[in-house]
Amino acid sequence: MSTTRLPFNNPASFNSAGFRGGFYGGYNWQFGPGVSGIQGDWAARPDLYLIVHAVDGLDPGTYVLDREGERLALLQAGDFRREAGHLGLGQALPAEAAACVYWLVDLKPVFERYGNRGYRAAQLEAAIEGGKSYLAAYALRLGATGLTFFDDDVTRFFSPHAAGKSVMFLMAFGHPERRRAPTP
Numbered sequence: 001m002s003t004t005r006l007p008f009n010n011p012a013s014f015n016s017a018g019f020r021g022g023f024y025g026g027y028n029w030q031f032g033p034g035v036s037g038i039q040g041d042w043a044a045r046p047d048l049y050l051i052v053h054a055v056d057g058l059d060p061g062t063y064v065l066d067r068e069g070e071r072l073a074l075l076q077a078g079d080f081r082r083e084a085g086h087l088g089l090g091q092a093l094p095a096e097a098a099a100c101v102y103w104l105v106d107l108k109p110v111f112e113r114y115g116n117r118g119y120r121a122a123q124l125e126a127a128i129e130g131g132k133s134y135l136a137a138y139a140l141r142l143g144a145t146g147l148t149f150f151d152d153d154v155t156r157f158f159s160p161h162a163a164g165k166s167v168m169f170l171m172a173f174g175h176p177e178r179r180r181a182p183t184p
Contacts, residue, residue, distance in 0.1 A: 046103035046126045046168055049075075049158045051084045054098040054174065064161055075161055087154050088147045088170060098142075098174025102154055103129060104165040126168035133171060143175040 048065035050072065052058050061077040085095030087102075094100045103126035110118035130146060137144035147170045154167040 046105045046122070046129065047162075047165065049102040049104055049154075049162060051080045051087075051094070051100045051102075052098075053079075053081055053084070053100075062158065064158075075158065083157060087149055087157060088172070089149060091147060093145060093176075094147060094170070094172045096176035097172035100147075100170060100172045101130075101133065102149070102158070102167055103169040104155065104158070104162050104167050106165050108164070122166075123168050130169045130171050133173075137173050142173055144171055144173045146171050 045067075047067075050063040050065070052060055052063060054060070058072065059074070059077055060079050062075040062080060063072040064075055065071075066073050081095040084097070084100050085092060088094035088100070105122045105126065107119065107122060110122050114121055134144045134146070149167060149170045151167050154170070155162050155165055158165075
């Protein structure tokens with residue numbers, strides 16, 4: 001299976017595509033009466049897990065974003081196209097993508113802090129980050145799409161590191177060779 005490689009020269013360059021820790025500054029959430037002004041660097045901050053197929057400077061495998069060090073940490077090397085396709089509800093897009101990014105959140109502290117409304121907040125936080133990533137990917141002409149997924153299977157796949165977390169969002173980045181748009 002051939003995929004257009006994403007042109008990242010090193011893991012730190014994921015920052016240029018919108019994957020840096022600075023997504024969170026300045027967001028103010030309004031959950032309802034008596035709750036406002038919650039800053040974005042809070043309990044619902046998602047962890048990013050990746051399945052990398054074809055990214056310059058990165059070996060194929062699974063990664064987690066270390067937000068503190070702003071680097072990608074390898075979880076497991078290998079070809080996971082088949083698994084990516086399964087996790088994306090059996091669709092071809094995640095298997096054909098250059099990379100898939102999954103936003104996972106440990107909901108326990110979110111629920112402790114915000115109650116049931118915390119789930120909506122966690123989804124919104126991941127969706128805003130995903131939206132910024134989508135815009136960055138298109139600005140860089142890399143292509144991206146949001147996908148549905150098998151929730152529990154995603155958590156199991158990235159465990160033990162992701163144990164106890166819930167997946168909020170999935171995006172596939174890159175153009176499959178057979179669908180590649182012409183370059184102007």
